Amino acid sequence: xxxxxxxxxxxxxxxxxxxxxxxxxxxxxxxxxxxxxxxxxxxxxxxxxxxxxxxxxxxxxxxxxxxxxxxxxxxxxxxxxxxxxxxxxxxxxxxxxxxxxxxxxxxxxxxxxxxxxxxxxxxxxxxxxxxxxxxxxxxxxxxxxxxxxxxxxxxxxxxxxxxxxxxxxxxxxxxxxxxxxxxxxxxxxxxxxxxxxxxxxxxxxxxxxxxxxx
Ligand code: 1PZ
Numbered sequence: 001x002x003x004x005x006x007x008x009x010x011x012x013x014x015x016x017x018x019x020x021x022x023x024x025x026x027x028x029x030x031x032x033x034x035x036x037x038x039x040x041x042x043x044x045x046x047x048x049x050x051x052x053x054x055x056x057x058x059x060x061x062x063x064x065x066x067x068x069x070x071x072x073x074x075x076x077x078x079x080x081x082x083x084x085x086x087x088x089x090x091x092x093x094x095x096x097x098x099x100x101x102x103x104x105x106x107x108x109x110x111x112x113x114x115x116x117x118x119x120x121x122x123x124x125x126x127x128x129x130x131x132x133x134x135x136x137x138x139x140x141x142x143x144x145x146x147x148x149x150x151x152x153x154x155x156x157x158x159x160x161x162x163x164x165x166x167x168x169x170x171x172x173x174x175x176x177x178x179x180x181x182x183x184x185x186x187x188x189x190x191x192x193x194x195x196x197x198x199x200x201x202x203x204x205x206x207x208x209x210x211x212x213x214x
Contacts, residue, residue: 008045010175013038014190020197027079027200029068036061036111039118045174049164052157057114063107076104079201083208096214106213112201116145119194125168126187130180134165 016035020027040054040061067076075085082104086092092103120141128137139162147155165171172183205211 008041009177010038010042011177011186011190013042014186014194017190017197018193021193021200022078025200026081027197027204029064029076029079029082032079032111032197033061033064033068042175046166047164049161053161057111060107060110063102064104064111067104079108079204082108083204083210087208092210093214103213105210108201109205109210109213112198112205113146113149115194115198115201117141119191119198120144122187122191122194125171126184126191128168130169132168134168134171135162137168138162138165 013035016031016038019031020035022028036057040057043050043054043057064076067073067082070076072085074081076082086103086105091100092105093100097106121138124137124141125134139159142158142162147158150158166174169180172180175183175186177183177186202211
């Protein structure tokens with residue numbers, strides 16, 4: 001597999017999520033987006049069949065990067081600052097997409113929902129038997145998370161793409177972390193940080209009633 005070549009390792013990608021959380025339990029958008037960039041790179045290495053997924057993820061990452069590098073970049077340093085700034089400025093469409101179709105709040109919400117999929121998928125991968133099917137793990141994690149937010153046609157396309165996933169051992173190998181045991185150990189180290197980022201974001205969005213943004 002293409003992703004197995006070169007020095008690119010999922011270890012560094014997942015480490016970005018560890019770097020997200022500050023001492024004040026705020027989520028830094030810089031490393032958050034860096035983590036997503038790395039995930040997309042990894043996904044692209046798995047084959048062209050996943051490009052409809054990575055295209056959408058890239059579009060969302062780009063929206064966020066333009067805020068983070070834009071005139072109001074100070075307001076987009078952390079997720080907490082972003083929510084405060086966008087809500088107080090009336091920059092979020094709460095009912096339907098109209099004046100602010102690409103708010104940071106609604107864009108991050110899509111990535112946040114996908115992070116739940118990632119968490120479940122990596123947990124599944126870590127704890128599954130050696131001969132387990134990656135596509136089954138992926139399907140289960142997707143059905144338990146993101147699928148609820150996707151229309152039928154996207155769910156169908158996702159189901160087809162999942163069939164193209166390699167076996168668990170091959171998948172652990174393309175992660176480029178070392179042998180399967182090392183990969184499993186790395187996942188064990190990385191997952192608490194992903195759960196943490198997810199949990200903080202979920203709580204923030206719950207508090208501000210942002211979990212259903214159109
Ligand atoms: C290793 C296998 C990878 C499987 C990834 C599982 C996720 C499947 C998601 C398929 C959806 C892609 C099509 C785009 C859907 C969009 O409509 C939605 C909602 O956005 P809106 O239309 O409201 O603007 N987009 C999303 O839900 C974001 C999906 C991001 C997925 C990122 C996956 C990263 C994978 C990393 C792999 C290690």
